[in-house]
Amino acid sequence: MARSQFRMTVLVKPKKGMSYEEFFDYWENMHAPLFSSMAIAKRNLRKYEQFNIDPEMTGVVRNKWGVGMGPVPPFAGIAQFEADTPEKILEIFDDEEYIKNVAPDGVNFVDRSAIQVVAGYYVTIFET
Structure with missing residues (x-):
């Protein structure tokens, strides 16, 4: 299997006192358009995605898989940045x-x- 695009994944938590709903609304309707409007983002990224975590469904899945013990991770969302190279993503933040x-x-x-960041290459096993 060949490695595909480079991705940077950022796990984010709402600021103190902000509900998940307020967080999701601001992130999608205020922050995303601001980020997406930058010329360098349009030029350097192949994809920018937001993943909104559903705490209730996360609990259901964790229990189904037998990993329901312990706290659900505190993150509300995951931002994914995809580009041809790591340098293309890093240029944005400079x-x-x-x-x-x-x-x-x-x-x-x-x-x-509370931000956590991981970066690496996706390997597509199958796609329909």
């Missing part, structure tokens, strides 16, 4: 527009102290 406009917006909805 961009002046990102630094000036997008990064500061994170304080409006994200607990920055």
Whole structure:
């Protein structure tokens, strides 16, 4: 199997006092358009996705798989950035527009102290 596109995955938690619903609404309707409007994001990324975690369904699945013991991870969402190379993604976070406009917006909805980041290559096993 060949490696496919490079992806950076960011696990995010709402800032203190913000419900999941408020978090999802802000993230999708305020932050995503701000991020997506940047020329460098349009130029460098193949895909930007948001994954909204459903705590109730996560509990159901964890119980079904026999991993229901222990707390459900505190994350509310996962952002995925896909590009041809790691450098294409990293360039975005050094961009002046990102630094000036997008990064500061994170304080409006994200607990920055709880962010987790992983990066690597996807391997597609099958696709229909």
